Amino acid sequence: MNVSMRRVYAIFVKDFKELSKNMYVLTTLLTPLLLAFVFGQAETVSLKIQLMIINITFVSVTAFVQSAIIAEEKEKNTLRGLMMSPASTADILGGKSLLSVILTVGTMILCLLITDFHLINEPMLLLALLISLVFYAGLGTLLGLWTKSLLEASVAIVPVIFILGMGTLFQKLIQPYPLLKFMEYFPNFQLEFLTEAVEREASFGEVLGYFGVITGWTVLVLIVTVTVYRKRSMDE
Amino acid sequence: MESVIAVNSLVKVFSDKTVLDHLQFKVYKGEIFGFLGPSGAGKTVTIKILTGQLSPTDGSAYVFDVPSTEINSPQYLKKLGIMTDNSGLYQRLTIYDNLKLYCELYRVSVKRIGDVLEMVQLQDVQKKNVATLSKGMTQRVILARALLHEPELLFLDEPTAALDPVNSKHIHKGLLELKEKGTTIFLTTHDMNEAESVCDRVAFLDKGKIQLLNKPKRLRQRFSDATMTLELVDGSTVVLENGSENAQKVYEYMLANQIVSIHTNEPTLGDIFVHVTGRELV
Structure with a gap:
């Protein structure tokens, strides 16, 4: 698949200019920062809370901004214009993900600094965060493609915030119900298990399973996203 | 061909x-x-x-x-250049920024923006936000975008x-x-x-x-009824079939200086459409 950096950059610049005038979407950036600031007032912030802030950043910044950008393109009939240009699928999806990725990285660094996240320099954790970032960007694109407007995207993100953003907080609630055990295989739970293992100074072999599950989710989401994207280029 | x-x-x-x-x-x-x-x-x-x-x-x-x-x-x-009902513009951006994006996507010089805006007569408002444009102006920007890459x-x-x-x-x-x-x-x-x-x-x-x-x-020509209408100085009209048999009549009107205009009675495309389909073109 060909990628033209010139086209990716052009789409990024366009999205940046548009988003800078969209206060509704911009204010979502404040959610994780606000949480980090509130919890950061405590003497020590538990790893669980820090991970919740990380997951909320992924959901409300990466996934939501991404879904909002795509859904608005659909709502205003501009996505088809991009699809009918010589830009490849990779150019368009890459360009459209770049802004939410940059915003996520910036927001997350600030949140981690505010909450004094001590594992910030762990290469294994950074790799897991990077894979998660791709997963949430893909998920946001998928939500944007499934919904028809910015308003619908704003509603569609709500269950995602509860399940993937705050789900790990309810771990104790789901433990008595074996039927809900599958939730532990969600990427947010896997990221938490991986982080706890990294804190215990586990070897790479010990965390490989967590990496495998997160990567599996990421690959699945990317395949579904590209498939849905290609279907959306048709009016059938 | x-x-x-x-x-x-x-x-x-x-x-x-x-x-x-x-x-x-x-x-x-x-x-x-x-x-x-x-x-x-x-x-x-x-x-x-x-x-x-x-x-x-x-x-x-x-x-x-x-x-x-x-x-x-x-x-x-x-x-291809395409302008259809699902061609949209970025409302928060200016006309220029909308077209600049497509210059990059099609890899054409931004100098083309001036050329296409001149064609649709919007060169003086290129810094205007698309959201503020009338429907007609928006349509002209979409057309300009379709023409950018020639x-x-x-x-x-x-x-x-x-x-x-x-x-x-x-x-x-x-x-x-x-x-x-x-x-x-x-x-x-x-x-x-x-x-x-x-x-x-x-x-x-x-x-x-x-x-x-x-x-x-x-x-x-195919749907013409092969007649002509002569408009005379007294305000009346005369309809004559095309053909040599009416040449003398036309000549006489001309000699008498009575003709204001002569035109053949060809149908418009709209008339032909109604004739063929039995309904108006709306």
Whole structure:
């Protein structure tokens, strides 16, 4: 698949200019920062809370901004214009993900600094965060493609915030119900298990399973996203 | 003549409704082909099939000798300019920024922006936000965007629908200039004056079928009632059949200095459409 950096950059610049005038979407950036600031007032912030802030950043910044950008393109009939240009699928999806990725990285660094996240320099954790970032960007694109407007995207993100953003907080609630055990295989739970293992100074072999599950989710989401994207280029 | 579009027995069915019923036509390189029909006749569906946004139920459509189902790839899309009902603009950006994005996507110089804005007469408002534009101005920006990369084949779906006569005339002039440069234009419209003034050939589409296809002049001749009307100085009119038997009468009116005007009674394309389909073109 060909990628033209010139086209990716052009789409990024366009999205940046548009988003800078969209206060509704911009204010979502404040959610994780606000949480980090509130919890950061405590003497020590538990790893669980820090991970919740990380997951909320992924959901409300990466996934939501991404879904909002795509859904608005659909709502205003501009996505088809991009699809009918010589830009490849990779150019368009890459360009459209770049802004939410940059915003996520910036927001997350600030949140981690505010909450004094001590594992910030762990290469294994950074790799897991990077894979998660791709997963949430893909998920946001998928939500944007499934919904028809910015308003619908704003509603569609709500269950995602509860399940993937705050789900790990309810771990104790789901433990008595074996039927809900599958939730532990969600990427947010896997990221938490991986982080706890990294804190215990586990070897790479010990965390490989967590990496495998997160990567599996990421690959699945990317395949579904590209498939849905290609279907959306048709009016059938 | 080299054909750019070749449609063979094209059928499109949505649920159980046949929208296109065995369409058959060719569009030749460098011509302006008018696709005329009332709303719901299947004009936009045809454009969407030709640009790969819909697939045919049966039959085939080729664009640049490539099946329309495969035209939706970057190597072919750069040859096409498309303006349809689902062509949108970025509302929070200026006209210039909207066009600049497409310059990058099509890899053309931003200098082209000035050229296309001049054609649609918007060069003085290029820094205006799209959200503040009227419907007609928005339509002109979309047209400008479709022209940016100087496409070989231009699909225009009702390009002047929201424009006033002055701007429509300017767009028509621009389309004729593009034709001079060798651009092939597939134009849908229900404006008969537009079709008459710019199209080399027109096809009448009604109920999913092409009812007529020819040059506008040929159609007018074919459906002419072969009469002429003489308008006389006393305000009366005389209708005479064309032919040598009436030459003497015309001569006598002229000798008596009674004629204000003489014109042949050719039908308009609108009259022909009504004659052929039994309904108005709206």
